Amino acid sequence: xxxxxxxxxxxxxxxxxxxxxxxxxxxxxxxxxxxxxxxxxxxxxxxxxxxxxxxxxxxxxxxxxxxxxxxxxxxxxxxxxxxxxxxxxxxxxxxxxxxxxxxxxxxxxxxxxxxxxxxxxxxxxxxxxxxxxxxxxxxxxxxxxxxxxxxxxxxxxxxxxxxxxxxxxxxxxxxxxxxxxxxxxxxxxxxxxxxxxxxxxxxxxxxxxxxxxxxxxxxxxxxxxxxxxxxxxxxxxxxxxxxxxxxxxxxxxxxxxxxxxxxxxxxxxxxxxxxxxxxxxxxxxxxxxxxxxxxxxxxxxxxxxxxxxxxxxxxxxxxxxxxxxxxxxxxxxxxxxxxxxxxxxxxxxxxxxxxxxx
Amino acid sequence: xxxxxxxxxxxxxxxxxxxxxxxxxxxxxxxxxxxxxxxxxxxxxxxxxxxxxxxxxxxxxxxxxxxxxxxxxxxxxxxxxxxxxxxxxxxxxxxxxxxxxxxxxxxxxxxxxxxxxxxxxxxxxxxxxxxxxxxxxxxxxxxxxxxxxxxxxxxxxxxxxxxxxxxxxxxxxxxxxxxxxxxxxxxxxxxxxxxxxxxxxxxxxxxxxxxxxxxxxxxxxxxxxxxxxxxxxxxxxxxxxxxxxxxxxxxxxxxxxxxxxxx
Numbered sequence: 001x002x003x004x005x006x007x008x009x010x011x012x013x014x015x016x017x018x019x020x021x022x023x024x025x026x027x028x029x030x031x032x033x034x035x036x037x038x039x040x041x042x043x044x045x046x047x048x049x050x051x052x053x054x055x056x057x058x059x060x061x062x063x064x065x066x067x068x069x070x071x072x073x074x075x076x077x078x079x080x081x082x083x084x085x086x087x088x089x090x091x092x093x094x095x096x097x098x099x100x101x102x103x104x105x106x107x108x109x110x111x112x113x114x115x116x117x118x119x120x121x122x123x124x125x126x127x128x129x130x131x132x133x134x135x136x137x138x139x140x141x142x143x144x145x146x147x148x149x150x151x152x153x154x155x156x157x158x159x160x161x162x163x164x165x166x167x168x169x170x171x172x173x174x175x176x177x178x179x180x181x182x183x184x185x186x187x188x189x190x191x192x193x194x195x196x197x198x199x200x201x202x203x204x205x206x207x208x209x210x211x212x213x214x215x216x217x218x219x220x221x222x223x224x225x226x227x228x229x230x231x232x233x234x235x236x237x238x239x240x241x242x243x244x245x246x247x248x249x250x251x252x253x254x255x256x257x258x259x260x261x262x263x264x265x266x267x268x269x270x271x272x273x274x275x276x277x278x279x280x281x282x283x284x285x286x287x288x289x290x291x292x293x294x295x296x297x298x299x300x301x302x303x304x305x306x307x308x309x310x311x312x313x314x315x316x317x318x319x320x321x322x323x324x325x326x327x328x329x330x331x332x333x334x335x336x337x338x339x340x341x342x343x344x345x346x347x348x349x350x351x352x353x354x355x356x357x358x
Numbered sequence: 359x360x361x362x363x364x365x366x367x368x369x370x371x372x373x374x375x376x377x378x379x380x381x382x383x384x385x386x387x388x389x390x391x392x393x394x395x396x397x398x399x400x401x402x403x404x405x406x407x408x409x410x411x412x413x414x415x416x417x418x419x420x421x422x423x424x425x426x427x428x429x430x431x432x433x434x435x436x437x438x439x440x441x442x443x444x445x446x447x448x449x450x451x452x453x454x455x456x457x458x459x460x461x462x463x464x465x466x467x468x469x470x471x472x473x474x475x476x477x478x479x480x481x482x483x484x485x486x487x488x489x490x491x492x493x494x495x496x497x498x499x500x501x502x503x504x505x506x507x508x509x510x511x512x513x514x515x516x517x518x519x520x521x522x523x524x525x526x527x528x529x530x531x532x533x534x535x536x537x538x539x540x541x542x543x544x545x546x547x548x549x550x551x552x553x554x555x556x557x558x559x560x561x562x563x564x565x566x567x568x569x570x571x572x573x574x575x576x577x578x579x580x581x582x583x584x585x586x587x588x589x590x591x592x593x594x595x596x597x598x599x600x601x602x603x604x605x606x607x608x609x610x611x612x613x614x615x616x617x618x619x620x621x
Contacts, residue, residue, distance in 0.1 A: 105447030239458055241447040245410055246505075249441075250512065251434030251462040296448035 019300050022293070026307035033311050034087060037318040038079040042326070045071050085211035086317040087310035088223045089272040090282055094309020095230050096268035097283020098290075098301050100152075102237035103261040104159075106170055107288060108346060111269045112280025112339075114155045114170065115177030116148050120266075120273040122184045123147025125200045129192040141218050145270035151177055152262045152269075206277035206332020208317050215275040222271035227306050229264045233257065234298035241296070279332045281339020282309050288346065361386045361516045361547030362407060362437070366416035369402055369571075376402045377571045379416070384547040386515065389538055391558035392551045394568035395592050400551045401442065403568065404520050407549060408439045420516065434462035438512035442520040442551075444501040449492040452504050456480055459511030468513075476511050482537045483507035484530065498525035506534055510541070517541060519550040523557065535561040555607035559583055567591055579605055 039045040045066050052063030053075050066072050093111060100109040100116075111117045123143040126132075132139050159173040185204065189197050236257050239247045244254050272279065286308045287301060294300050313331075316338075320329040362384045369377040377399045384390050392400045405411040407418060409425045418425045420436050428436065438459065446455065456479055460472045480486050483506045488496065493504060502525045509517060517538065523531040535550075539561055542548050552558045558565050559579040567575040567582055569591045575582045583605055588596040595610035 107448070238450070238454075239461060241450060242455075242458065243441075243445050243447075246439070246441060246444075248410065248430055249408065249434060249437075249439040250458055250508075251431035253430040291448070296450055297454065 033314045037083045082211040086314045089276045090309035090313025091306040092268040092272040093282040094286035094305040098287040098305040110284035114174040117278045118181035119151025120144040120148035125188045141274040144274045148269040149266035203277040205330035206279040209328045226268040234302040237298040364418045367413045368415040388563040389548040391562035391565045398568040399571040437516040438509040438514040440509045440519045446493045453489040456507045459508035479507045479510035517548045559605035
């Protein structure tokens with residue numbers, strides 16, 4: 001009797017241990033990446049001094065402070081806001097990707113591919129060109145949210161048929177939506193002055209250059225709310241994998257779940273796009289890698305994707321600004337450079353297994 | 359009192375009538391088979407009973423309450439459905455899929471029984487050795503059995519199955535319907551769409567014959583399954599013979615069929 005109970009509990013214990021292990025491991029990797037990335041750049045600061053600087057700031061007199069006269073300033077004015085922004089944007093994009101894949105029942109759904117990021121960027125570009133400031137620093141974020149929400153709904157409504165989203169329909173809808181947003185961006189560039197044009201180009205390329213605490217202050221609450229909401233929705237997304245009808249049969253209010261998920265995706269995408277521009281493929285690559293390691297269950301997939309996305313973007317940004325001396329490569333270009341072939345591989349694999357996604 | 363009642367149910371898609379004025383009762387403890395030719399409206403009727411399709415006219419009640427008045431989660435505690443086609447967007451394991459059937463009972467006292475019920479359901483549907491396999495890699499019959507296990511795990515007083523035996527071998531056809539019978543013996547009302555009339559005769563308490571969207575006959579197998587009625591409904595000569603106490607329904611085959619003219 002006791003033996004069978006233990007037998008039955010063993011997998012549960014292993015599952016919990018695996019969960020804690022993966023999330024703990026990713027958190028540790030994220031912390032190391034943050035410290036490492038904050039210390040690297042034109043002015044190198046050893047990790048111990050980076051840590052020391054943070055500890056002193058929070059009132060603990062531990063560890064060395066940066067010995068370089070500009071060290072402290074570089075860290076707090078430039079590096080920290082930038083790495084924190086990278087972590088937040090990466091977490092938002094990866095979580096949005098995991099949610100979209102769940103809600104479309106399709107592992108190829110991603111904010112970048114289906115043009116949701118582009119929709120948010122169009123809204124942001126509109127704000128730049130018409131110099132709207134009705135909500136201060138929040139103006140761009142709010143408009144990006146609305147733009148992202150409209151495009152997500154558009155993609156959702158047009159690409160679904162009979163309760164499922166076919167890969168081909170989704171990709172074609174993405175092409176159509178991207179065509180429209182590209183046209184809208186071109187029109188806005190035509191309308192805007194030289195400075196606005198430059199800012200819009202910055203958006204389409206995606207960059208974390210010029211991240212400031214002020215912006216982090218806007219993105220942080222959006223990321224926290226979005227990821228928390230994603231965690232609440234996660235268990236139900238598992239059931240959506242059964243298809244709409246079967247999900248309803250096991251008690252899911254499918255329409256409500258889908259609409260709330262779309263709003264959350266729009267919040268997360270807007271948070272990422274508002275100040276960093278379009279950074280594609282993070283939402284595709286990260287959830288996919290996590291799924292290969294930890295299976296498709298959203299309870300683990302969503303938080304692990306958030307952490308994984310943060311790690312990936314912090315490291316990708318480090319690479320973008322250190323690859324070429326005195327040059328800050330656009331991060332969106334780099335992620336697309338890596339993500340494109342990955343997407344290609346995914347499509348090949350999808351064809352081979354004809355929908356048997358592992 | 360009956361588990362599920364449909365009264366005067368009519369459904370039309372784009373003006374084309376699919377069901378007209380259908381009455382059906384499923385009482386606790388009985389297995390009702392829905393049979394009829396292709397396009398007779400069997401799956402649509404099941405979809406109406408399950409609450410997936412809103413009837414254009416008429417009403418459906420579960421426990422004397424309108425189907426539409428149930429929130430999704432509460433309805434899922436009253437009826438479980440196995441669809442004709444199974445699909446799964448991601449590679450969940452068989453045991454995880456079966457466990458999904460327990461969701462309506464989360465955060466209730468019955469949640470404590472989850473592990474036991476999942477194991478029992480998997481045993482009944484004979485998918486224990488598939489437990490760790492990924493659902494999308496299974497054969498059609500294995501997927502159907504997994505979905506059947508999920509339906510059992512939901513542990514509802516009404517079970518609805520749309521051609522559950524279509525992809526199954528003889529052994530699993532028999533065992534699935536035997537399990538459905540056991541569920542009925544334990545008090546569940548079972549509605550099952552079947553194509554195999556001999557199978558329906560062997561396992562159903564009542565057979566409801568649909569033809570052109572209307573109920574053509576409804577009663578015990580021995581009364582309903584007559585050569586005249588089936589020949590008319592299926593537009594093909596059919597024989598009903600008794601063998602060892604079982605009703606066997608066989609199509610009359612033309613001997614020495616005329617060969618196709620050579621081109």
